Structures are given as structure tokens and as C-alpha cells.
Amino acid sequence: MRIGRKQVRRADKSKCQKCLLLKSMYIIRNITFCRSCFEQALFARFMKTLHPPLKPSLDGKSKSTASSGYRPPQQLGSAVVALSTGCGSTALLDFLLSRHYIGKGGDYTVDKTKGEKEPIWRKGWVVYVDFANVLDGVDSRMEEVKEWVETNKGLGYIGISAEEIYDATLVKKLKKMAGIDSADEYEVDETFAVDFKNPLLPLVISPLDMPPGATPVDKFRTLLSSLSSASRPQLLSHVLSAIIALVARILPSISHVLLGETSTRQAQRLIAGTALGRGWQLPLEISAVQFETSLSEASTNGLTWLKPMKDITTKEAAIYCHLKGLSMWTRNGRMWETGIGKSSRGKVGSLEQLTEDFIASLSVTHPSTVSTINRTGDKLVFPGEKNGPCCPVCQMPVDPSALEWKSRTALTSLTTKSKSVSGSSTKSFIKSRANLNSLLCYSCLTTFTLSATTPKSTVQESSQIPLPPWISIGVAKRLEGRALRDEIKDYIIE
Template structure:
């Protein structure tokens, strides 16, 4: 067989069958130069495209604006091209709260927003356009950092991060909170004072509830006098030690979310909360969340834009949660930090796996991976080495998830503060063995007979799994360990239980809520 250029119809039938059409010439791109500017030597390759330093920074910023700009632009325009264009969005009415974890994702997000002048230095500060200054999107910016060093017994970095934020001289206000603040009744009062509230703000006298983790119904009781005298850090460590190792990263994630939400509601005029979650982290959450039973809430957790409606009967107001780095991988964010000289400052390891006592290995030597989150993270990181499209494939699947119904029409879980799936407790009882005969699973000897409430019926499936032992064998083992004191729960869980129970027996009721309950018995003036 030979290659030839015989025109069709000019050769014999045998010649046309023998001759093979000549292959078309494919233009090969020169990988040694940047494929964007085609002038400078390339230094980085992402998604089979080579970049130089300036072009890589421009590409990263363009990918961030693709997720950040549409929710900030007015919805009057029906043109999709206008909504997704790279034009700068108009100024927003509120302020921005950027969540900084010192990881490469949140550091990249904050550095880009400051360098592109998306966050201003405060209301009333004039803009000098002669120096090239632009109109900021948010007139004021806050940075919140949650310190987990005390709970994990690792080095604390609050002072280092505060110095880095203040040396930027961009008018940012740094707010450092600690994980154990979820047990501090004066936490919200301190936040209001930071936000400029009037001095003398009342300190909440609300006390946390304690829970009996041995009972599958998770009964709630008043906190014992010995527990109320312990420090918030001791209470948090006791909670982590009482949970299975696989449940600790999940409860720490809920603690982080509740603290950021409390800060956003306490500060004045916050309209947008910016999260530095990369697409790699989104893919890990999608796999681990599905495996742990969070499939019902995953569309809300993974969405790049989530509007939080105001909670009736509380001081909370609506917020918009944004994830500008949804289309950016962790590798790209790490390279950006390297270009900007921030790689020595960033820390990508959360070390949530070291929380609580060290778990025991089984007889086969396994047990080194304590949670689904860590196992999924290692799996995706290893698979991405040989299959670079792993993260994008997982996220494309996650983008197809749609939350059924409306978020505000469904009751919320007191722990994760997200809508619950219906009949989670009933579904769990049908899909697994949840009880054993009394001889194999004895009840604790000293258990209060009149709990204030039960937590299990109020939880979503994932949080129900977090607070209950994974198997009935574990339940029996816990019961054989003897009498263990009830564990105090964080304050935000009690507030969620109150909202679900409409006040609940033995729980304090606000003045407006009380007036609403007895309005039919009031005598008109």
C-alpha cells in the first residue's frame, strides 16, 4: 500500500483502493515558549498549556473572576455573556469577610483580591485615581482566622497570621477566634464590641447542654456542676475524646462553620463571606461527603454561590457565601503562592487527624487512616498523579447535583445548620442493626430519667452517624466501660435545638418569641 494524491475519479478502481490518503499535517505547539504570549520561555504547564509567570497570574485571576463576578453583578441583564464577562462588577452595599486558614487556597484568594483592589481600606477613605487606584467592590474588609492549636495540641499561628495581615497595610481588620470559643458564653458579646457595638453588652447566661453518647436517642441533660466549672478548652477536648476517631474531623468542620457564621452575623454590615476552597478540596468533600451520608446537603455545600436567608426570631441577616476558587486546583494555588513568595508562610495541613486520643490499630496492622476525609484526600492526590483530570471529572459530576425544594422551607439540623433529609432516623434504623438484646447491650447504671430533649430525631443522617457509634458492637463496648459522665455540647447546638423545639421545655425563650406564643391571651389596649 502506498500514499498518493490521486484525485477522486481519475484512477482505476484498483488504484483508488490501493492508495491510502495522505495524513494531514498537524501544527505542533512549541512547549518551550508560553502559549499565551508566545514570546517568553515557559516555566509552568497546567492542563497541557504552558505559561510564563505573568501569563499564569493572569490566567489564575481570569479563572477566579469567572466564579466571582456573576453573583456580584445585577440580575437585570438577561445576557449570559454580560454576566460572565470579565468586566469589573459594581460596588456592593456591604462589607466582605474573608476566611483565612493560612492554606494556599485562602492565601491566593486574599492576595489577589487585595492586589486587584477589590477590597477597600474603609468607608470615607478617598480614592486617588491619579495613582491608578480603582473603585473597590467592598468598601471594608475583615479577615477571620480560627485557631485550632489548643484543641489539637499543635503550634498556634494566630500571632504570625495577624502580623502578615497587618503588614499588608490594606485597611483589613483581623479577627482571631479560637475553636474552644464555641463553649464561651461571652464570645458573641466580644464580637459585638469588635464590631463597634455599645459597651456594656449583656453576656449571655445560656449554658451548654450535655449529651449521653451511650444512648442511641442521644438524650440531652443540664450540664453538671463539675462540668460547668471547667474551661472551654477542656470541654472541647472532652468532646473530641468521647467521639470515635472517624467523627472528629466532621465535628471540627462544623465548629469552624459555626464560628465563621457567628463572626459574620456579629460584625456590622457584612454582605458577603469569601471562602478559599479550591476545586481539589471540593472533589475531596464530594467523595467523603457521599460516603459519610451527606448527599442530601452536598448541593448546598458545594455550590459556588449560596444565599443564606435570615433566621426568624434571631439577629441573623441574610449572607451570600462565595467560593471564588471553585475552578482553581490546589496545585495552581500553590504555584501562585510560590511566585509571590508566600510558599514559606502557607500551611496546607490542617492536622485534624491528631485531635483526641490516638486510635488503636487492628491485628492486621491497619488503622493508620482515622477518617474518610483523610482517606479520600490521599486517594485523590495519588490518583491525580497518573490521571490529571481526576479532580475536574469529580467536580463535573458534583455540579449536576440539585437540592430538592427550597432551603428555607425545611427544618435545619442543630449541628451542621443545614436542611435535614426527611426521616433520617427511620431510614437509619431500616438499613442497619441498631440495637442488641439487653444482656449484650446493657444500659448505664446511673442515667437521669427525665431528659430535657432528645437530639437524635433533630439530626440529619450524617450528624446522626457522627454522634453514634458505628456498630452495635461499639455500643456494647462503650456500655461495658462503666459510668461515664455526660459530655457538654457547644452552645450553637443548644440554640439550634431551641429553634427546632420552639423554645423547648426548660430552655430559655426570647422576649419576642414569648410574646408570639401568648399573643392570643393578651388583652388589647
């Protein structure tokens, strides 16, 4: 007796496979959607990521209850939304505004008779960081973004140029933007400078206004010129994170920082981070929820970093922006790979760009590429202590034996004797010799260390390059902790 194959009913691709009524307009992961069902499916995934960390502990209840459509309770603080004008962060901001997740601040009272809902955050701030002055070929959008944000009444706006990270009065400027009194604010007048040509990365204390006549733009471009073209995107990413964190700590009553990182971007970060030696910190970096502990100050209750777009691809976010009429405004190209000048090794100047191109091309024929990479990344577990020493550059926990790993895997020139570091009355804890290489994680050490194959013509001639104040503050804390431990080492029970 011959047994025939079971006939599989083929879905009608011309109709939406969700409502089975309207004509399909989009194909996502081999599923067809109409416009309404597409928006609902997208927002459902948005809620699934955003809601659980905002709800109180649900003992005895399932995870699906925490990620359900019920709105979380109103949070105690306000929210900061990092806007890059890419489709991910633009869609994130539109989600929050259209669903009334962010209020208008002040004493505004919600009118429920008009269908208004109680906001989750009473006030929202949009932070935009502009890299136009420090990168070639990047146009400034500061005024354009400000005008677009101000059309949404009630939103606060903070626009910062990347080179202002070298500005001694940056904290005062931020407080002025936020309407906070800063008359007694202390200005940073000293920073550390480092010699990138020496593998030990010896540190010296330098006034912030050195070299004479150098503007913040000059200092930033000098720092980029001192690194290889492949290392610049990694540093720019740390600069962006440092500025967002600084703004979030200065603005009043901030409890959450929301990032528009999509699943596509996370997959690229996962592959590129592994190749760049960030495997130790990777589980923390790709986490959808990150509670700030080691960097939280005594005056704050700590920040919670959220990535609500974690389960939404860049393609889906771009389609959503198109539906909302925002596609003419969004700009997805960061152009961080250009840096200062052009790469001498073809068109691809960094591992980030190479990974981005690889995943984009592979996703055309294999739509599950991004989800497969991210499912693998979700299984990663951080093996260290989150409250341990932090790298002064990336502000992530330092992996042990970074110098030992670097000596085994990197091709560098032979080490030479470093110059003595001059003392300072304001930093008496610094010994006669202080090297940056012993304070960095493996990835940042790779970023700041020039390999033996790096062309000398691409390296800045200046021997002492001033570091941004946020790195100098991290260095000072690490050195101070070392000095204190040396003083009490005889009393420590191992």
C-alpha cells in the same frame, strides 16, 4: 489510493502556549504557561466565579457578560474572608488585595489619579480560627497570622481559638474586637448535655459552667474524646463553619463571606460527603454561591457565601503563592485527623483523609480527575426545601426519615429507655423527654452515634457531655417549633 493520516502540528512545549513568546515555566492540564500568562489565566477563572453573583440581574444578556472582566458595582456591605493559612485562602486574600477588591474602610477616599480603583467592598475582615489548644501536634499561629494581616492597612482581624465556642462571653469579646458596644449583651448561661452512649442521644439541660472547674479547652477535648476518631474531622468542620457564621453576623454591615475552598478540596468534599451520608445536603454545600435564608436574623439582610476559588486547583493556588513569595508562610496541613490521641486502625483515621490521599495520588497520572468529579457534582440538585427545618449541628436542611435510613444502614446496639429530661423555667416548651437523634440530619446522626464496633476504651467515660452553645440554640429552636406545632395541630388543615 492510499490516504495518509493528517499530520497534527505539535505545540512547542518550551514556549508559553498563550503568548507564544516567552519561555514556559509551568505545565497545567497539559498546557504550558509563562509567569505572566499563568497569573492572567488564574485571575480570569477567579473573576468567572466571583463576578456574576455580585452583579445585578442582567436581563437579556449572556452569562459571559456577567462573568466578564468588568468590575462589579460597589456592594452595600463589607466582606469577611476566612483565612486558614492554606494556599487556597492565602491566594484568595492576595487576589482581593492586589486587585483592590477590598477597600481600607472608614472615610478613605480613592485617589484615581494614582491608578486606585473603587473597591467592591469598602471594608474587609479576616477571620482566623486556631485549633492548637484542642488538637495534638498542631502549633498555634495566632500571633503570626495577626502580624501578617496587620501589614495590610485597613483590614480588620478577628482571631479566635476553637475552644472559645464554649465561652459564655464569646459574643461580648467579638463585639469588643469590632469596636461595638456590648454593655447590655446577654450571656449564655445554660446549654444542653447529651449521653453519647445511648443511641437515642437523650438531652438534659446543664449550666454552661458544668462540670465545675472545667475550662473551654477541657469541654472541647471531652467532646472530641466522646466521638470515634473517624467522626472528629466532620465535627471540627462544623465548628469552623459555626464560628465563621457567628463572626459574620456580629460584625457590622457584613454582606458577603468569602471562602478559599479550591476545586481540589471540593472534589474531596464531594466524595467524602457522599460516603459520610451527606448526599442530601451536598448540592448546597458545594455550591459556589449560597444565600443564607434559614439562619438569617431579623437585624441583618442575610449573608451571601461565595467560593471564588472553586475553579482553581490546590496545585495552581500553591504555584501562585510561590510566585508571590507566600509559600514560606502557607500551611496546608490541618491535622484534624489526629484529634485526641492516635487512630487505632492504621495511619488513616477518617474518610476525609482517605479521600484526600486517593484523589491526590490519582491526579498524578490522571490530571482531569478533579475536574471530572466537580462536573459531576455541579449536576446535583437539592431535592428538598431550603427553608425547612435545619440540623442544629451542620445548620443544613434536615433530610426526611433520617432515623429510618439510619436504622436500615447502621450497626448499633439495641435501644434502651432514656432518662427523663428535667424541666426548666426558661425552657418550658421542652417535654419530659427530648432526644437529639430525632433532630439531626443523617450525616450528623452518624457522627454522634457510636457504632457497635467502636472500642469502648476510646469513648469518654463521662455520661453527660455538654454541647457547644450554637448546637444548643439550634436544638432549642427545633424543640420550640415542635411544641408550637403540637399546640395548634388540631387547627392545621392537612
